[in-house]
Amino acid sequence: MDVLANLAFGFSVLGQPENILLCLIGAAIGTLVGVLPGLGPMGAMAILLPLTFKVPAVSVIILLSGIYYGSQYGSSTTAILVKIPGEPSSVVTCLDGYQMAQQGRAGVALGVAAFGSFIAGTLGIIGLMLFAVPLANHALKLGPPEFFGIMVLGMSIVVILVRSSVSKGIMMALAGFILSTVGQDVISGVPRFYFGLDLLVDGLGIVPVAMGLFGIAEILKNLEDPTPPEMVQKPIRNLFPTRKDWGDSVFPMVRGSVIGFFLGILPGGGPMISTFASYALEKKLSKDPSRFGTGAIEGVSGPEAANNAAATGSFVPLFALGIPPNATMAMLLGALMIHGLQPGPRLMLEHPDIFWGTIASMYIGNAALLALNLPLIGIWVKILKVPYRILFPLILLFCVIGAYSMNNNAGDVLVMVVFGVGGYFLQKMGYEAGPLILAFILGPMLEQAFHQSLAISQGSFLIFVTRPLTLIPLLAAALLLGTTLLLPKLRASKK
């Protein structure tokens, strides 16, 4: 009953006209950035964040959340029609979705993806309501040492799940942490590593850094090859799945929703990992696994459900613990902090409007996304046809405006460009920006938790081993990193 009463409160928060409008705008922008390869929800959030300074925090979170789960819907469109994933979470959809489109079943693929996303999104929201509140209540009993342990574990999982080597992931996490120390020390207030530059005295802003790494770097990567992608030319028909399509898809959707939601909660989990897990499961359960990769509808319905459920699940640790499980959630956390809110379990108690308002907006946003992605699919198809030579200057311009507007300082634009170029070269060398941005955002919180823990224990490190809820995540992190780094070497030496 509490949940229902709180949900009603959430809908009353959402009922304000600006919140409904921002929910719908967020969903639409999310679909757009999902459709367009290159920009991504992080880049879009970073661009829009400076525009929202005068807007209440709850409205900002509603907007940015809409962008995140909206992008999961939109990315399937590009994956199915062009065989290019709009977002990494739709890589798997390219395999069977594009094949379905080539067989004249693009409409079915798009329909199944959209309905699967809607069902998973709805189930994910229910899971979020049921899990986040009890977890937050338990988290109130946790102190700085426990949060330190959880953040270390979260970072470790993100690092080991990078596509390149784990050591490169660790290097990026360390680099991100070092960059987070630029500016005033959180404990002593002493300015660090500003090298006489006024620009760096207050530290590096999350918006220019994120836009550089995820916006500018992606654009430079896309400019490498001017060949336009080949789009399926067959007309898009039959967006609403038939009874047989539903029969083949409904169980993969449910399984994908469950897998996605729980993987989304785990740090480093997120939409991409959940889609691979769902695809692997459906292939294993299938009576004829050889169909996968040739246009199997389960290869679209399961993963597309998984990525939306994961997107919703990733809100659980953000709201309940104040710990973002992936880089995009880290942007949302940054947005909360920019608006003067301290993320953590107390946020849900002290600002229930933010949590329940966001939940309510997700119900409306998911319904709106179904409408945006089915009847209005023609709009996104037309957008896909806009030449990149027109799109990229616009995206760059929005990035510049976003970076400048943070502090009305051209220095932030320069920071963005530097990180953009740096991020491009890091990508070419096989280093991923995800661990870097996560460590960049978590760095000050980690350092503060470390110092507070030592203050509590009066300088004794035993506090990290005598408290079980601190020791367990630290041991788990050490075990994960150790086995991931050493196991391949041990196997190689045995051969």
Added chain:
Amino acid sequence: MTPKSFDRIGLGAMAVFCLVIIVSSLRLGLGRLDQPEPGLIPFLAASSLFVLTIGQYFRKAWGEGQSDPPLPREWRKMTGVTVSLFLYSFLLEPLGFLFSTAIWLFFLFWLADPKRWVRSAIQTLVTVLVTYVLFVLLFNLQLPRGPWGV
């Protein structure tokens, strides 16, 4: 065997970054592990990163023979975009948003299709005007004004 020169330069830059942070951290003071001063945590992080960077360098040095990746097809365009971005960030405040953006956007549109400069000019004009109306007049953002007050 030497690592790809591309990786050499990148890892070298990373190593220099680490050394700068290490030296700066020492100047800030390290304190003790149980009573850290502002430089200790960055010192530990930078030292760890330095060790890993050197490890990566030698891992690639003793690995299989490698060659540098080919230059991207559009490397000239990418260089033009990058240089223009740097210049734009320096000219944004002195020239103001309208003029600097117009020059920069025209360059970008022209770069994509050098033969159609009239079309590039029209695209620039439309984009700058729409952006100005949207962000300055509607969203009330404080974008820089040039010496002419615009």
